[in-house]
Amino acid sequence: MKGTVVYQNIEGGFWGIRGDDNVEYLPVNGLPREVRHDGMRITFEAEPASGMSLMMWGKPVNVRRVEEIRN
Amino acid sequence: MALILTITAIALIALGAARDFEKNQLLILAGLVLGAISLPMHFVAQSTPILAITSVAVSAGIGFILGAAILAARKQPASSFVGIAVLCFFAAFVFRAPMFLTNRFGSETEAETATVGSILVELGPDDSIDEIADLLAEFDATAERAFPTVSLESDEDLGQTYLLTGIRRDLLRRLLDLLRERLDDVDFAEANEEVGLMPPALTYEALSPTPGEYAANDPMIDRQWAVPAVGIDKAHRLLADATPIRKAVVAILDTGVDAVHEDIAGVYLSGSPAGRDAHGHGTHCAGIAGAATNNGKGIASLNWDGRFVNIASYQALGETGFGSIETISQAIIDATLDGADVISMSFGEFTPLTPRTVSQAAEFALERDVILVAAAGNSNQDAALHMPSNLPGVISVAAVDQQGRKATFSNSNASLTRPIAAPGVNILSLEQGSRYGLKSGTSMATPLVAGLLGVMRSLKPDVTAEEAWNILHDTGTSGADAARIGRTIQADEALLRVVSRPIPLEFAFDGTH
Numbered sequence A: 001m002k003g004t005v006v007y008q009n010i011e012g013g014f015w016g017i018r019g020d021d022n023v024e025y026l027p028v029n030g031l032p033r034e035v036r037h038d039g040m041r042i043t044f045e046a047e048p049a050s051g052m053s054l055m056m057w058g059k060p061v062n063v064r065r066v067e068e069i070r071n
Numbered sequence B: 001m002a003l004i005l006t007i008t009a010i011a012l013i014a015l016g017a018a019r020d021f022e023k024n025q026l027l028i029l030a031g032l033v034l035g036a037i038s039l040p041m042h043f044v045a046q047s048t049p050i051l052a053i054t055s056v057a058v059s060a061g062i063g064f065i066l067g068a069a070i071l072a073a074r075k076q077p078a079s080s081f082v083g084i085a086v087l088c089f090f091a092a093f094v095f096r097a098p099m100f101l102t103n104r105f106g107s108e109t110e111a112e113t114a115t116v117g118s119i120l121v122e123l124g125p126d127d128s129i130d131e132i133a134d135l136l137a138e139f140d141a142t143a144e145r146a147f148p149t150v151s152l153e154s155d156e157d158l159g160q161t162y163l164l165t166g167i168r169r170d171l172l173r174r175l176l177d178l179l180r181e182r183l184d185d186v187d188f189a190e191a192n193e194e195v196g197l198m199p200p201a202l203t204y205e206a207l208s209p210t211p212g213e214y215a216a217n218d219p220m221i222d223r224q225w226a227v228p229a230v231g232i233d234k235a236h237r238l239l240a241d242a243t244p245i246r247k248a249v250v251a252i253l254d255t256g257v258d259a260v261h262e263d264i265a266g267v268y269l270s271g272s273p274a275g276r277d278a279h280g281h282g283t284h285c286a287g288i289a290g291a292a293t294n295n296g297k298g299i300a301s302l303n304w305d306g307r308f309v310n311i312a313s314y315q316a317l318g319e320t321g322f323g324s325i326e327t328i329s330q331a332i333i334d335a336t337l338d339g340a341d342v343i344s345m346s347f348g349e350f351t352p353l354t355p356r357t358v359s360q361a362a363e364f365a366l367e368r369d370v371i372l373v374a375a376a377g378n379s380n381q382d383a384a385l386h387m388p389s390n391l392p393g394v395i396s397v398a399a400v401d402q403q404g405r406k407a408t409f410s411n412s413n414a415s416l417t418r419p420i421a422a423p424g425v426n427i428l429s430l431e432q433g434s435r436y437g438l439k440s441g442t443s444m445a446t447p448l449v450a451g452l453l454g455v456m457r458s459l460k461p462d463v464t465a466e467e468a469w470n471i472l473h474d475t476g477t478s479g480a481d482a483a484r485i486g487r488t489i490q491a492d493e494a495l496l497r498v499v500s501r502p503i504p505l506e507f508a509f510d511g512t513h
Helices: B002-017 B024-045 B049-073 B079-094 B097-105 B108-115 B131-138 B169-181 B232-240 B281-290 B325-337 B356-367 B444-461 B465-475 B491-496
Strands: A001-010 A014-019 A024-027 A039-048 A060-066 B116-125 B142-145 B159-167 B187-190 B248-255 B309-315 B342-347 B371-375 B396-400 B419-423 B427-431 B437-438
Touching: A039 B232, A060 B131, B002 B024, B002 B049, B024 B049, B049 B079, B108 B437, B116 B131, B116 B169, B116 B309, B131 B142, B131 B169, B142 B444, B159 B169, B169 B371, B232 B491, B248 B281, B248 B325, B248 B444, B281 B309, B281 B427, B281 B437, B309 B325, B325 B342, B325 B356, B342 B444, B356 B371, B371 B444, B371 B465, B396 B465, B419 B444, B419 B465, B427 B444, B444 B491
Parallel strands: A024 A060, B248 B309, B248 B342, B342 B371, B371 B396, B396 B419
Antiparallel strands: A001 A014, A001 A039, A014 A024, A039 A060, B116 B159, B116 B187, B142 B159, B427 B437
16 A cells, blocks of 8 residues: 655654555554655555554554655 | 745846956856746746736845845945836835735745635435545545534434535635536535634733733743633632642543652652553643642642642553553553542544443443543544544543634544533643653643543532533533534633632522522
8 A cells, every 4th residue: 555654743743654545544563763754655564453542543553564655 | 936046046147247257148148047937937836927926026126135235245336236126126015015925924824724725515415425535535635524513313414514624725626616516425515715804813822911920830831821721820719719628539541650750749649550651641641630730840730739639540551652442441440449530531542333341441430420531532533433532421522722723633522422622732741750841632631621620529529420511511612613622611610610619698698689
């Protein structure tokens, strides 16, 4: 799946993914430091996760693979 | 960009015009080429020809002033450049310069507001918002029910009306046209134009007492905009003369609390099970709910002199900020069994099926007269499926900003049974290690409500969860977004409903008044 990395400046700040399917994803296992750039285009593979969070944003997922899309 | 290119072009021409400069012809040529390139860019960047001409005139004026300075520095005659600059500025003034400058140099927020718009769309009675999801994705629009308090059964038009937001203004008309072509799904669509005479003149910042006028002596109170905004300062004056019937306990279910923080240690309940906080979120929430106030340290909460509320903490979330059904249910049960008056839950998840265990834990607490307060969530959606704030009997808290409007991230909670709103943007509170910092989120709005409920319980221990919410609702203020997020708390007004006061003599005779 493709998407864009977004930084959310709420709840102390965290990283998420806005998917091209218009769904927001909250990586429960975090994002690697290399892709923590607001607006970076990425491809990623993720599995649904469950659990409540203090972020209260996006659909919780376990990110299995993530890679920057280079033009 | 056009502005910079034009200024650079004229500056290059000025450099070339200086007679002692060897490569003058090349510079003048470069200036002319840049000028020719920048000219059409003004017309692309501006929405009308008048604004484009104004943009050219202002850019040229600045360029000629710069050019005059260059010539003067090289001891060349500069009066012609100054004269042309004056003419340019005069032309810009004639061509609506004030409007241009406002657009060009206004605040980023104003610019962003000016470039996005919203649409109200009414779907057919049997249609779903998912049926236009492709259009929403194409235009980067987000949708939420415009009137979440109106059910489809009570009104099939309003109940099916959605507010589409975040649409680029230049694409608004195109999206409207496409929506109106979807005759199978869409009954009606219109631009959500703002109607009004003037923007509200009074903002919460304007309510701030001047420094030194607060009742509390906490040194950072001047940076807490919520203090004057929701009547906390007035509540302080009330509480200074009040005596609690008993001290209430507000349980923070979160990442733990830094129990030795200088502004919470004096009110932290000894033996509470989560006295450390590896994340910081729980400590921030705890400070909002009950930091010791009027103690000459840090921030102010409603816990005047630390006499009204004790803070307890339970480990519902791990250090990454996530919690399981088990840890959260266990925390609710433990806090209830330990005698908490109020449980503050700044966490949640969208889920179509409420976990049975969490629901049962909440029922367990409610049956024992514990007041449950939960954050409405931060996805800018309807919180109808956001758990635990959607559980029956739970007070759901949305966030408002300094202007009293729904915070952009806050979910709408009006579809839930007990909605209320409180400040949740740029809220100053505690950080681990006796430090202080700002955070935003419905997580921050929630403990403010929980703290207020704790003080209410301390003054009137038998106030029930339902009565408490009714008081918050009845005494709250109806802001511009109250139809979406409920009323915003007013601490002093709410406390006046529960504080015990002597009956004035003139009302104490025979009840004939």
